[in-house]
Amino acid sequence: MTDLAPLRRALLSVSDKTGLVDLARALADRGVELLSTGGSAKTLREAGLEVRDVAEVTGFPEMMDGRVKTLHPAVHGGLLALRDNDAHKDAMVEHHIGPIDLLVVNLYPFEETLARGAGYDEMVENIDIGGPAMIRAAAKNHAFVTTVVDVKDYLPLLAELDANDGQTTYAFRQTLAKIAYARTAAYDTAVSTWMAGAIGQDTPRRRSFAGTFKQVMRYGENSHQKAAFYTDGTGRPGVATAQQHQGKELSYNNINDTDAAFELVAEFDPADGPAVAIIKHANPCGVARGATLLEAYQNAFDCDRTSAFGGIVALNQPLDEATARAIVEIFTEVVIAPGASEAAKAVFATKKNLRLLTTDALPDVKAPITTYRQVAGGMLVQDKDTGFVGMDDLKVVTKKAPSDEQMADLLFAWKVAKHVKSNAIVYVKDKATVGVGAGQMSRLDSALIAAKKAERMAEAMGLPAPLTKGSAVASDAFFPFADGLMEAAAAGATCVIQPGGSMRDDEVIAAADEAGIAMVFTGMRHFRH
Structure with a gap:
């Protein structure tokens, strides 16, 4: 093997024809013979390029609706032959196999077909066989063969040829081989994941995970940790698919918190009115509805003005100018919304470090999604918490x-509690959080912390009493003892929503009755670790 490998003969067979003609013409201008198949060959001929059909090389026509066309020794021998091995060279001569120095293949659009909801039979027909086989063969033989599987690598390939007199370096071929194997792995992941779902297999023996690089992070959660951001190809509206209009590049923590904020605010249907969520360290420090976005933001902000500083703001409706002006009154890291007016963008433009992200839609909080969490030596896989309870539940x-007004606040508090780290206690009044206790080892401590925060905010705002007076309270899991419930009552809560299911439910219910508190059970918990 030598470092430089000449490029004399190329096989181009692509589903995505973007840039194909320009690449082929550039190769032909460099004296490269072009081989191709089916639609790719047709496209090249229509562009006036001379191209040889693979069927001519193999001696077999494309058959079985194109299922069989490149699975032949004349193709795979040309890709796999070691150019410095005499036995390989003799076999090529004996069997009239010409070397293939460049393979350009992108695969059947399986992921795109899946995204548009195609049926089982159509999905099966979009599983590529010949493409992955050729890619793996060419990439294995990267000592001599250059493999291109991504349109993004067309221009780098041509630059490499120009820099090396029509040849490619070993390092370049190694890099492309690595990209090729990652592509076939991701493709197989998409196929196997789809098939497991299609046949109802929740726990397949082997499970693959794949992502596409989006950006490198300056660092991870802390400055000594390396990090990067990958997209999963699902297209779910959110931070991964949003358009960033201004501000610095998002950090690891920005992305994590923005995702938490947008998923939370999506719980509130914009058809029912504006809603705003303010997040800090993946926990809500304020969530509210309002007659306007501005009112919703102000009510959310009033829950915990201290924690809102440097937070993430998510809206369930397009950002307007009035709300934008209120947001920029304090330091805010990121704002994400399903759209923004030009006037709102102009307001934000005066704050160059404020990131503004917009999406085309809100995420569907009821859509089934699989989530993953790595542990030492393994991976925890579960369905996303899409649990929902309504009045009838x-x-x-x-x-x-509870009165009708109390019931509305209870359901609001329950939606928020779903997005608060456990143990979670959420006080709500008039469809706005007024106290949030998150992530404590004791549910009693969460109730105490939320109430204390409400007391501090009342003092800061000059209110005669904390807003927890007359509030509804949600607990993400059952009260194991009556003490947490009693702490909520002492804070002024008049009604409670919780899953129930404790061995001491009777004691907790009796304590609520004694305190004159209304309580409802959901039969569902929302642990969030």
Whole structure:
């Protein structure tokens, strides 16, 4: 093997024809013989390029609706032959196999077909066989063969040829081989994941994970940690698919928090009115509805003005100018919304470090999604928490039943609690959080912390009493003892929503009755670790 490998003969067979003609013409101008198949060959001929059909090389026509065309020794021998091995060279001569120095292949559009919801039979027909086989063969023989699987690598290839008198370096071929194997791995991942779902297999024996590089992070959660951001190809509206209009590049923590904020605010249907969520360290420090976005933002901000500083703001409706002006009154890291007016963008333009992200839609919080979390030596896989309860799902367990207004606040608090780190306690009044306790080892401590925060905010705002007075309270899991419930009552809560299911439910219900509190059970918990 030598470092430089000449490029005299290329096989081009692509589904995505973007840039194909320009690449082929540039190769032909450099004296490269072009081989191709089916639609690719037709495209090249229509562009006036001389191209030889693979069927002519193999001596077999494309058959079985194109399923069989490149699976032949004349192709794979040309890709796999070691140019410095005499036995390989003799076999090529004996069997009339010409070397193939460049393979340009992109695969059947399986992921795109899946994204548009195609049926089973159509999905099967979009599983590429010959393409991955050729890619793996060419990439294995990267000592001599250059493999291109991505349109993004067309121009780098031509630059490499120009820099090396029509040849490619070993390092360049290594890099492209690595890209090629990652592509076939991701492709097989998409196929196997789809098939597991199609046949209802929740726990396949082997599970693959794949992503596409989006950006390198300056660092991870901390400055000594390396990090990068990859997209999963699902196209789910959110931070991975959003358009960034201004501001610095998003950090690892920005992305994590922005995702948490947008997923939370998506719980509130924009058809039912504006909603705003303010997030800090992946926990909400304020969530509210309002008659306008501005009112919703102000109510969310008033829950915990201290924590909102340097936070992430998510909106369920397009950002308007009035709300933008209120947001820029304090330092905010990121704002994400399903759109923004030009006037709002102009307001944000005065704050160059504020990141503004817009999406085309809100994520569907009820859509089934698989989530992954790495642990030492393994991976935890589960369905995303899409649990939902409505009015008809609630069971009143106390002598006193909630009023309609209280029930609305209880359901609001329950939606927020789903997005708060456990143990979670959320106080809500008039469809706005007024106290949030997150991530404590004791549910009692979460109730205490949320109430204390509400007291501090009342003092700061000059209110006669904390907003927890007359509030509804949600607990993400059952109260194991009555003490947490009593702490919520002491803070002023008048009604409670919780899953129920504790061995001491009777004690907790009796304590609620004694305190004159209405309580409902959901039968569902929302642990979030």
